[in-house]
Amino acid sequence: MNNHSPTANSPQSASAEGNRPRVRDKRSAILRAALELFAEGGVNGIPMPLVAEQAGVGTGTIYRYFASKELLVNELFRELKVLVNRRLYADLDLHRQPREVFDELWQRMVRYTREEPDIYRFLELQDHRPYLDEQSRAVEREALSPIVGQYRALQKRGVFRKDIRAEVLMTLVWGAFVNLIRAERDGHISLHEDDIRAARDACWELCTG
Amino acid sequence: MNNHSPTANSPQSASAEGNRPRVRDKRSAILRAALELFAEGGVNGIPMPLVAEQAGVGTGTIYRYFASKELLVNELFRELKVLVNRRLYADLDLHRQPREVFDELWQRMVRYTREEPDIYRFLELQDHRPYLDEQSRAVEREALSPIVGQYRALQKRGVFRKDIRAEVLMTLVWGAFVNLIRAERDGHISLHEDDIRAARDACWELCTG
DNA sequence: GAAAAATGAATGAACGTTCATTCAATGATG
DNA sequence: CATCATTGAATGAACGTTCATTCATTTTTC
Numbered sequence: 001m002n003n004h005s006p007t008a009n010s011p012q013s014a015s016a017e018g019n020r021p022r023v024r025d026k027r028s029a030i031l032r033a034a035l036e037l038f039a040e041g042g043v044n045g046i047p048m049p050l051v052a053e054q055a056g057v058g059t060g061t062i063y064r065y066f067a068s069k070e071l072l073v074n075e076l077f078r079e080l081k082v083l084v085n086r087r088l089y090a091d092l093d094l095h096r097q098p099r100e101v102f103d104e105l106w107q108r109m110v111r112y113t114r115e116e117p118d119i120y121r122f123l124e125l126q127d128h129r130p131y132l133d134e135q136s137r138a139v140e141r142e143a144l145s146p147i148v149g150q151y152r153a154l155q156k157r158g159v160f161r162k163d164i165r166a167e168v169l170m171t172l173v174w175g176a177f178v179n180l181i182r183a184e185r186d187g188h189i190s191l192h193e194d195d196i197r198a199a200r201d202a203c204w205e206l207c208t209g
Numbered sequence: 210m211n212n213h214s215p216t217a218n219s220p221q222s223a224s225a226e227g228n229r230p231r232v233r234d235k236r237s238a239i240l241r242a243a244l245e246l247f248a249e250g251g252v253n254g255i256p257m258p259l260v261a262e263q264a265g266v267g268t269g270t271i272y273r274y275f276a277s278k279e280l281l282v283n284e285l286f287r288e289l290k291v292l293v294n295r296r297l298y299a300d301l302d303l304h305r306q307p308r309e310v311f312d313e314l315w316q317r318m319v320r321y322t323r324e325e326p327d328i329y330r331f332l333e334l335q336d337h338r339p340y341l342d343e344q345s346r347a348v349e350r351e352a353l354s355p356i357v358g359q360y361r362a363l364q365k366r367g368v369f370r371k372d373i374r375a376e377v378l379m380t381l382v383w384g385a386f387v388n389l390i391r392a393e394r395d396g397h398i399s400l401h402e403d404d405i406r407a408a409r410d411a412c413w414e415l416c417t418g
Numbered sequence: 419g420a421a422a423a424a425t426g427a428a429t430g431a432a433c434g435t436t437c438a439t440t441c442a443a444t445g446a447t448g
Numbered sequence: 449c450a451t452c453a454t455t456g457a458a459t460g461a462a463c464g465t466t467c468a469t470t471c472a473t474t475t476t477t478c
Binding site: 026049052057058059060061064 | 459
């Protein structure tokens with residue numbers, strides 16, 4: 001955004017957040033730039049100087065906030081994973097009809113892929129997997145476990161079929177969804193509202209047997 | 210396998226395959242080495258000298274057979290795509306009951322992921338996508354089109370549900386399958402025979418409505 | 419022994435990272 | 449208030465490394 005304007009942010013009102021004013025801005029700018037570029041070109045395809053340029057900072061500045069490219073990727077991954085999960089399940093009323101909850105979640109996921117394509121794409125990237133450390137993988141696991149829990153609960157309540165393990169069921173549905181979105185992005189298919197609704201219904205029926 | 214033994218392959222019995230004896234061998238050795246390494250480390254993660262070492266040839270030799278790494282990746286991709294499709298549909302009797310054909314194909318795909326994990330993994334790699342040229346993408350499209358055709362045919366015959374477009378249906382099933390196998394490989398899940406059979410049945414039911 | 423094939427050290431481009439330097443902001447001095 | 453001293457965030461040229469590719473040389477073939 002801003003190139004190298006010294007007085008742009010907080011001239012003298014530094015008393016608010018202690019006295020380290022622009023730190024968060026630069027960090028965010030770097031993360032945002034990394035997200036935009038990585039989502040498009042893959043982690044391996046994007047050099048650090050390009051990230052710096054896109055963020056509007058010097059190359060060396062990145063290393064004041066992130067010890068290495070690997071750590072940058074990991075922190076980006078973790079922050080986004082947490083953010084997405086928070087927004088995806090925010091105000092989700094689990095006491096409504098299971099079918100309604102399922103539809104609501106499906107719609108939210110679709111909306112997310114549309115409104116935040118970079119975030120979705122980055123998180124689904126396979127290219128960054130070798131970079132991810134144990135902490136990031138833990139975050140990913142923890143993000144998934146409540147979903148498995150819900151699948152299991154719905155099986156117990158007799159809503160979902162019981163002849164398939166909850167993890168397997170969830171894996172099938174998630175794979176179907178991801179591949180549908182990817183096929184559209186890769187230009188193999190063009191999705192209309194009807195397609196997405198039909199896919200959602202098919203996945204629901206897959207779960208209920 | 211063999212490290213760098215110069216006489217390992219065909220010392221003097223060169224008369225067998227016409228008279229261009231080791232040419233095919235070297236080319237194949239390079240392709241096989243590339244496959245094994247790329248499948249594990251990704252195209253971007255594997256340097257050419259390592260491919261040469263694994264193939265038991267000099268680095269420069271690779272460039273006698275492939276003009277560049279990019280072309281090597283593309284030829285590997287194409288040959289495997291054709292090979293897999295041939296083996297996957299070989300002797301497939303389309304006149305049997307659709308359900309039997311579906312089960313047979315599902316079983317063949319599972320078997321392929323087990324018997325040729327490197328091939329399957331390389332072909333499903335997202336990492337090589339930026340390398341693929343138009344010809345490779347054409348091969349991929351052509352490999353897919355008969356499947357869509359079959360889905361459409363089964364819809365016409367009233368076997369598959371008609372309220373979802375064939376492309377969408379196929380995308381869902383393929384995504385479910387790929388994600389199931391990936392989840393196992395990534396250690397998120399461990400699949401037993403029952404799981405795979407149950408997943409297959411669920412996908413069939415997804416198609417038939 | 420001429421021609422073709424194979425080789426791997428050499429090459430230079432590109433990468434992630436570093437660090438000597440800059441300079442706006444702040445504090446100290448008179 | 450004006451001046452000077454100090455600070456540390458920011459910088460980007462430079463560094464060492466890695467990689468794809470080349471080519472002078474050697475080995476093999478016929």
